[in-house]
Amino acid sequence: MKAIKIGVLTIAAFILINNQYSVASVQPGVPNIKASIARGKELYLLQCLACHQIDGGGVPHLNAPLDGSANVKGKDKAMLIKIVLNGLKGAEIEGESYSNVMASHKDLTDQQIADILTYVRNAWSNKASQVTVAEVKAVRAKLK
Amino acid sequence: MKKLVSLSLIAIAILAMNFTSLLAADSTRTSKLTIVKPDADNAGLKLPVGFGALKVADNLGKTRHLVVNAQGDIYTKIMGKVGSEKGIIKLHDVNGDGKAEEITSFGNYGGTGIAIKNGYLYASSDVEVFRYKLNEKEDVIDSKQPERIITGLKKGNQHETKSIALDNDGNIYVNIGAYSNSCQIEDRTKGSLGKMPCPILDSAGGIWQFKANMLNQSYPQGIRYATGLRNVVGLDWNSQLNQLFVMQHGRDQLHDLFPDLYDDKASAEKPAETMYAIKKGTNAGWPYIYYDPSMNKKIVAPEYGGDGKKESTDPAFSDPAIAFPAHMAPNGLLFYTGNQFPDKYKNGAFIAFHGSWNRAPLPQEGYFVVFVPFENGKPTGKWEVFANGFSGVEVVTGTRGAAHRPCGLAQGPDGSLYVSDDSKGTIYRIIYQKETK
Numbered sequence: 001m002k003a004i005k006i007g008v009l010t011i012a013a014f015i016l017i018n019n020q021y022s023v024a025s026v027q028p029g030v031p032n033i034k035a036s037i038a039r040g041k042e043l044y045l046l047q048c049l050a051c052h053q054i055d056g057g058g059v060p061h062l063n064a065p066l067d068g069s070a071n072v073k074g075k076d077k078a079m080l081i082k083i084v085l086n087g088l089k090g091a092e093i094e095g096e097s098y099s100n101v102m103a104s105h106k107d108l109t110d111q112q113i114a115d116i117l118t119y120v121r122n123a124w125s126n127k128a129s130q131v132t133v134a135e136v137k138a139v140r141a142k143l144k
Numbered sequence: 145m146k147k148l149v150s151l152s153l154i155a156i157a158i159l160a161m162n163f164t165s166l167l168a169a170d171s172t173r174t175s176k177l178t179i180v181k182p183d184a185d186n187a188g189l190k191l192p193v194g195f196g197a198l199k200v201a202d203n204l205g206k207t208r209h210l211v212v213n214a215q216g217d218i219y220t221k222i223m224g225k226v227g228s229e230k231g232i233i234k235l236h237d238v239n240g241d242g243k244a245e246e247i248t249s250f251g252n253y254g255g256t257g258i259a260i261k262n263g264y265l266y267a268s269s270d271v272e273v274f275r276y277k278l279n280e281k282e283d284v285i286d287s288k289q290p291e292r293i294i295t296g297l298k299k300g301n302q303h304e305t306k307s308i309a310l311d312n313d314g315n316i317y318v319n320i321g322a323y324s325n326s327c328q329i330e331d332r333t334k335g336s337l338g339k340m341p342c343p344i345l346d347s348a349g350g351i352w353q354f355k356a357n358m359l360n361q362s363y364p365q366g367i368r369y370a371t372g373l374r375n376v377v378g379l380d381w382n383s384q385l386n387q388l389f390v391m392q393h394g395r396d397q398l399h400d401l402f403p404d405l406y407d408d409k410a411s412a413e414k415p416a417e418t419m420y421a422i423k424k425g426t427n428a429g430w431p432y433i434y435y436d437p438s439m440n441k442k443i444v445a446p447e448y449g450g451d452g453k454k455e456s457t458d459p460a461f462s463d464p465a466i467a468f469p470a471h472m473a474p475n476g477l478l479f480y481t482g483n484q485f486p487d488k489y490k491n492g493a494f495i496a497f498h499g500s501w502n503r504a505p506l507p508q509e510g511y512f513v514v515f516v517p518f519e520n521g522k523p524t525g526k527w528e529v530f531a532n533g534f535s536g537v538e539v540v541t542g543t544r545g546a547a548h549r550p551c552g553l554a555q556g557p558d559g560s561l562y563v564s565d566d567s568k569g570t571i572y573r574i575i576y577q578k579e580t581k
Binding site: 045049050051053054055056057058059060061062063065087089090095096097099100101102103104107 | 206223224225301302303304325330331332333334396397399400501502504505541542543544545549567
């Protein structure tokens with residue numbers, strides 16, 4: 001019950017932050033990667049933690065690791081966005097197979113997906129460029 | 145010089161002892177002493193007083209189930225993609241120190257199941273079961289030409305491994321895991337309801353019985369011996385009770401999928417991991433129900449109209465023989481019939497818990513071997529952690545943090561207990577060092 005309350009609060013806080021951010025992002029200049037990472041972390045704990053684990057290490061043979069993954073850190077951001085939107089099944093990544101099914105997360109907003117991906121690309125030992133709302137929007141439009 | 149001579153005499157004596165033990169290698173051996181020495185650090189394991197452990201071998205790959213032949217040689221099955229002739233590893237201790245000096249391999253398929261029965265070594269891939277004829281020393285005669293006894297088993301994207309056990313009447317039992325978490329219309333998707341009836345159960349989500357000696361059997365020749373079992377990795381035939389026992393992996397993600405009904409804590413602690421005493425026709429109830437370890441009740445699954453509390457009254461579904469904390473992933477089950485360990489262990493069950501991942505954000509659990517005493521053919525319920533320390537850390541937060549994950553269990557001819565680790569490929573041997581009487 002407590003967790004649900006926390007979840008509600010988190011979502012409420014997220015909406016607040018998100019609204020502020022939307023206003024801020026209209027202004028010229030680079031999108032604030034730090035704020036995106038912070039929002040992405042909150043979302044990661046709610047949406048991704050169970051399978052990908054707190055350390056991004058995944059679960060051997062079941063759930064793919066995100067930390068240190070060449071794909072996660074790579075240039076093909078569209079592929080990452082597509083995985084979040086469509087889910088993934090029967091994946092073989094870097095010679096290892098992962099048998100759990102990843103559900104589609106198309107119910108998340110473009111902003112939420114951008115934040116989550118920006119977070120996982122910059123969490124743990126990862127360091128990579130930001131994923132923007134525009135990039136998510138573009139991939140989502142193509143999938144429709 | 146004198147010292148050398150006496151040393152070599154001792155060595156000869158030890159060798160002779162070992163030779164004798166090889167000749168007399170069977171479970172009826174009366175001596176409770178073993179000549180093998182544990183590692184100084186007991187291979188990193190925490191064990192009850194009087195027990196010790198050694199690493200027989202290390203870095204073997206994804207060593208899943210294992211079996212020990214009458215000579216004390218170990219056969220262990222490797223999971224996943226395997227190289228040419230790398231599917232089964234054989235470990236041979238040349239000098240009797242308990243360590244495997246001679247490591248050979250054969251078989252071109254990955255898999256989990258392996259067993260020895262009536263002069264054959266049985267091993268499974270994720271779709272087939274093979275057997276290899278053994279000679280009088282229980283060595284494989286022809287590793288290149290196994291007989292294929294079962295083929296065409298269902299294999300999905302999850303729970304694909306096929307564990308095996310054999311009875312004393314010429315039958316083999318194969319787990320065919322459900323290729324789903326909870327038979328949702330959209331697997332592992334928030335709020336998705338369950339398919340009714342669950343179509344997976346026709347060819348998976350249960351234990352199938354086949355003949356141990358018939359070639360190329362598939363579903364038409366098999367019998368669905370037990371159903372409603374989401375996934376079983378650890379199973380064993382209890383020869384004393386003449387009955388199959390299985391360990392079910394309970395469903396995952398109650399909170400992720402039904403956040404309004406289950407919070408993080410409830411999701412981490414439900415459902416129980418369960419042991420079933422199987423009779424022909426047993427239905428454990430997956431995906432319609434799960435077993436709640438705190439309420440000790442069968443609860444209707446949220447995919448099938450449950451609210452987290454609603455008890456199932458369906459008489460078709462069996463109660464478990466014993467329930468364990470959630471998500472610990474029981475991968476090995478062994479009824480101990482040896483004479484080396486103290487009497488309390490005889491005919492009780494050892495269970496290797498691979499260790500959880502589905503308890504986050506709470507700390508993970510498992511990563512140990514437990515012992516369940518049996519009295520009058522039933523578990524007493526008072527299970528205890530027998531071997532711990534595989535993970536190498538006090539608290540496992542992410543699965544990756546565990547150094548070793550116990551998976552398979554086997555009993556040696558001298559009554560030693562062997563444990564495989566499928567993370568680093570370590571084979572442990574646990575021995576009892578004191579005379580009990």
